[in-house]
Amino acid sequence: MTFAWIRTWQLGVKSLLLHPLRSLLTILGIFIGVASVIWLLAIGEGISLKAQEQIESLGADNIIVRTIKPSADDENSSVAYGITREDLGRLEVIPTVLRAVPIRELRQRFYHNGHKVEGRLVGCTAEYAELTQLRVERGHFISEAESKSIENHCVLSAEVARRLFPLEDPLDQMIQVEQDVYKVVGVMKHRDATSGIGGSLAGQNFSNDIYVPIKTVEKRIGDMVILRRQGLFHAEIIELSQITLRIDDVDHVLETAEVVKRTLAKQHGKKQDYAVTVPLELLEQARATRLMFITFMGMIAAISLLVGGIGIMNIMLATVTERTREIGIRRALGAKQIDIVMQFLVETIVLSVVGGVVGVLVGLTCGPIVVFARERLEAWIPDTMGNLPDVVRSITPVIVPVSIPLAFGISVFIGVVFGLYPAIRAALMDPIEALRHE
Template identity: 30%
Template sequence: MNIKSKDIARIHTTLRIAFDAVVVNKVRTFLTALGIIFGVAAVISMLAIGNGAKKEVLEQMKLIGVNNIIIKAKKLDFRDSGNGQVEASQDDKDNKSKENLSAGLNLQEAQSIKKIIPTVKYIGVESSNESSIMFSRKRVNGSLSGVNDDFYKVYQLGLDHGKFPVMRNYTNAAQVCVIGHNLKSKLFPKTSAIGKDIKCGKSWYKIIGILTQRGQSSGLSDNVALGNIDMSVFIPLQSYLKRHNDKSKITERMLKDDDYKDPNRNQISTIIVQVFEANQLKSTAEIADRILQRKHSGASDYTITVPELLLKQEQKTRNIFNIVLGAIASISLIVGGIGIMNIMLASVIERTKEIGIRRSLGATAKDVVFQFLVEASIISLFGGLIGVFFGVGLAFIIGKLTEIPTIVSWFSVMVSFFVSAGVGIVFGYMPAKKAAKGDVVVALRYE
């Protein structure tokens, strides 16, 4: 019991001496801790950027849907001649004849893809354009999209209120619609929108459903981005083809045809193919490409994109970038540790006589080693604590001033903090051993 009490008293005395030594030399302590402060701050901010990038990729994958293949029509450039006739631009007339004569994407092709390829689960179809949307005296700009029933399934769209169009709404081109969450808030901030009529372009539609807030896909190419669903109006595809003819999609073949005004020809802007499993994406995209190449006579008037593969590649690139940033930040921690070692070595030389006095009064070599290790640990923990606050603040500032998302996790904070303590112990050990090895008589004579 007496031995244990003496050990506790010895440890307490050593801790008090170490703490007093750190407090007395405030400027030296702060300058020594600077390397740790910057190192911990850099590690936390870099990990926050990495976590934010990972979350952003996952959110984008959720927005674009799982296991989807996006087929988009390439728009040819058309202009109005001034007499009500639509003409192809001179640039398009100079293109290859097979491109000019392509009928573009249509419903029949979408149905063929679903019928021919067994790995297809759903096939969504969309045709859209920007439109002014009115209710009473309120007018907002948004997107008007004609879609089929599978469109809501491939993008996993949910409803806050109301219902989706039923099959007869599609077959009889009913004037009903489902609107986005933000559009409802702008047009009907305090009242229910269900059953109300809104005007899109020149046509009126009755609201039967309000979509759950979705968010907007960002950082994606035009061939992948879904657009702002929250500010969109969705109507049955047949209603769109009947009432909203888009002249920008009319091809030269249609101009030469007597019946080119048929709304079901070349009026599909996007086909979304959803497969059952992720490993079927690449093969399904290749088969769909061959089907469209044959139907379009080899014309390259569409693009096929597999967003999940693109996002996974983007995530892989970001992970490599984050590893590089983390390595650079870790180097600053090592530099901070070297700084602690250098200052502690200088401190050992300066305090040689103090060490000799302690040894002559009964302190053991272990006590001296423990004292200097405690001093190094206090300095590194002090730097780690301040570095945590700086790192969290830096991550917050980066997130606010830039478009880079940042997420600070408790794991990264705790790891950085305890690593800083480890750096103090590792780099403080050599100065501590040097202090303990000195001869007591020589130390007492040191001036």
């Protein structure tokens, strides 16, 4: 019995090697199917993990309230808009809120010794560094004491420091912002830009930031911003750009978000000048999206496997016709129908298993290849790549472990299913007719 089996397999491989190109093309069909299952699932997983990671970096126990500019045709629009210090006071007292961290952002120009940098001035408190995962390179971030003070101290992001002080040590130097002069007390490490996550939260680029105590901004710059638009001056009054609320327990986030929304709605009425972002909600949405993504990718992959299977069937039908005479000979020499079925089935299984194994191996290279291709494309067509959404640009596939046995199993299954019909057709041939076949 074992002997017969070894012979069957040997014979199958031998028959396949008789038509190397044909076998190769058939294997290619299955290989592409299997590799695409693994690739598509890995890419889908990579994208959704990235999104989840970004949302998680906002903190699942946070609620973020941001000022947004009301649309111009909003009849309630006025010079003053956005969240106010009064709002902060109201939100701070919600019992489930551990603390509320306000910031105020402004576009500004920074000068030192003839160097000029246009960037973002961020008025914040000591907690801001922890909240946005900023790390200190030298000196220190805005301290607790400085947060409450109105001292002209500032902390530079790595890029601003490099551009304002190309040759000098920035620590304890002075920089100029509008008419005021600020003393540099710290320099931060480089922080990669975060990408936007749906909803109201745009991506954040930290590279042109300088940080000063929020009280200082209030005192030195004030809430009024003068903009020049089409030759006209235009004033805006914004008290706070963002409040990040940390909630005492993840389980309280959703209820607290409701309270926050209601509180703000009462204050702002119909004015659409703020947005509440709940990372936890986004996280749940992202998880649902991930499932959808996996289903979708899986379907595309299933189609390519199906095409591979049809390829196998096509080849095997041709092979069976071509070998009709051989089938007749074997039948005359005593081959049972099941022997003929097995003979052809073994061939399709060999094809699909080889295709499956190669597909899995190539599937595993998904990560490095996608990253490599992405880097090449960025070097080659930086403009086009730059316009792509951030999730796509920073895509890093993550292989879903279950996709490997799954893809392999499906490929073997497809080999058997699509090989069965040609094999049965071969076995059901009339031996006499088959022997007469030219």
